[in-house]
Amino acid sequence: MHIAVYNEENSEIFETLVSELRQFNMSHMDNEKSKPLSVIATDDIGKIIGGVSGRTIYNQLLIEILWISESARGSGLGTNLMLRAESEAKARGCIAAQVDTLSFQAPKFYQKLGFEIVGKVADIPNSPERFFLVKRYS
Numbered sequence: 001m002h003i004a005v006y007n008e009e010n011s012e013i014f015e016t017l018v019s020e021l022r023q024f025n026m027s028h029m030d031n032e033k034s035k036p037l038s039v040i041a042t043d044d045i046g047k048i049i050g051g052v053s054g055r056t057i058y059n060q061l062l063i064e065i066l067w068i069s070e071s072a073r074g075s076g077l078g079t080n081l082m083l084r085a086e087s088e089a090k091a092r093g094c095i096a097a098q099v100d101t102l103s104f105q106a107p108k109f110y111q112k113l114g115f116e117i118v119g120k121v122a123d124i125p126n127s128p129e130r131f132f133l134v135k136r137y138s
Contacts, residue, residue, distance in 0.1 A: 039053075052081045060097060066099075101130070115133035
């Protein structure tokens with residue numbers, strides 16, 4: 001056995017780890033498939049000005065990232081993108097969504113959309129609070 005430390009991103013290693021973990025998960029969760037989901041907004045010249053990206057799996061939308069350009073913040077674009085992503089997730093059979101965010105990012109934004117804080121990591125020196133949120137669909 002050899003153990004190595006890498007100090008740079010390596011997509012091949014990451015994808016191998018994700019693939020192997022998914023194989024393990026499938027042995028416990030039947031044949032559940034992860035399906036990517038992204039909803040992207042572009043300006044008139046095709047430049048991305050915002051988007052939400054994640055995946056649907058285990059009857060949930062797992063939000064991995066939501067970003068809105070400075071110029072579009074406060075315009076309602078984030079809400080619009082989230083509603084579109086949630087609509088697609090529901091069409092795929094999802095009954096909930098989950099996300100984690102930092103205190104300076106968007107916990108209040110998600111709460112306005114009906115997400116509930118179900119956990120947080122706080123009191124770590126030189127680190128913002130991290131919030132874990134869930135929204136259950138009716």
